[in-house]
Amino acid sequence: MRRLLLIMLALVVSSMFFAEFVEVYAYDGDPNNAKAFVSMGDSGYCNRHVWEIPMTLEVQVAQWxxxxxxxxxxxxxxxxxxxxxxxxxxxxxxxxxxxxxxxxxxxxxxxxxxxxxxxxxxxxxxxxxxxxxxxxxxxxxxxxxxxxxxxxxxxxxxxxxxxxxxxxxxxxxxxxxxxxxxxxxxxxxxKNQKPWIDDEGDYVEDLEEYVNSQR
The missing domain is CATH 2.60.40.1090 (Fimbrial-type adhesion domain)
Structure with missing residues (x-):
């Protein structure tokens, strides 16, 4: 029974979606005007000859x-x-x-x-x-x-x-x-403001919730 619970817990944890905040550097502009997250980590460990690893870069731009x-x-x-x-x-x-x-x-x-x-x-x-x-x-x-x-x-x-x-x-x-x-x-x-901008024009507190798994 205990082993079954551990397996179920491992499955739940592996299915959770994590978004990690990373530091932003501004070459031009104010760094406070951009935030970035890393998500969808992946790994592999076997003898496969060729690996195809999908990578996605997504930029959501607010209206200003x-x-x-x-x-x-x-x-x-x-x-x-x-x-x-x-x-x-x-x-x-x-x-x-x-x-x-x-x-x-x-x-x-x-x-x-x-x-x-x-x-x-x-x-x-x-x-x-x-x-x-x-x-x-x-x-x-x-x-x-x-x-x-x-x-x-x-x-x-x-x-x-x-x-x-x-x-x-x-x-x-x-x-x-x-x-x-x-x-x-x-x-x-x-007319086309993003939902992750609050009424005062700042980022919402739960910004990481707007990170998705779309490729």
Whole structure:
């Protein structure tokens, strides 16, 4: 009975999958941005004339993004009523896979203190390389929250793509003197992130669990 248990234990241990963490050296880049494991050890011991030993090198690459905004706030100083377009904020995106851009909380500008004859300044946003921007491109601020922009994986995106975000305000005679303000959020989502990257962009604690036996 004891011998049978030892045999079963040996079979279980031999079938277990081990992944051993190994040190990484960076010739170019930060060594903290790459981790490596060795697994699927093998051995042989007999008089066979020819041995064929399979070897596999697998590299799983996470999605990354490098983004830059020249500003996150416009501040207008308006002396008299009119319709005005501000010089743009430039956004630069660089990534190695699809990106999704969505918007949340955008609205027309509201009177910030007290009451006003008209407490709203209507505002529209548009993406475009330069003025003039076609009228059908302008999007009223509340409708921007329903816009979803997909930036597909491409060589251009890998090299870096540039967008320009404009805003247009409509200041009316009935807008009382004061400050009008609105704040929204631009949401940038990496569409093909690996499951071994956590929500903060770090490695998950059980990274070795993602080592597999595929050849």
């Amino acid at each position: 993004v490098h983004w830059n905004l020249t500003g996150t706030k416009w501040t207008w100083f308006v002396r008299k009523p009119g319709t005005y377009v501000a010089n743009c904020i430039t956004a630069t995106l660089q990534s190695n896979s699809d990106l999704e851009i969505t918007f949340s909380g955008f609205d027309h500008l509201k009177y910030a203190t007290g009451t006003s004859v008209n407490d709203t300044i209507e505002v529209e946003y548009a993406f475009g390389p330069q003025l003039p921007i076609p009228e059908n491109i302008w999007t009223p601020a509340p409708e921007l929250n329903y816009v979803s922009l997909l930036v597909p994986d491409s060589q251009i995106l890998h090299n870096g793509v540039t967008y320009k975000l404009w805003n247009r305000i409509h200041v009316e005679r009935c807008n009382s003197a004061s400050t009008y303000r609105d704040s929204g959020i631009i949401i940038l989502t990496l």
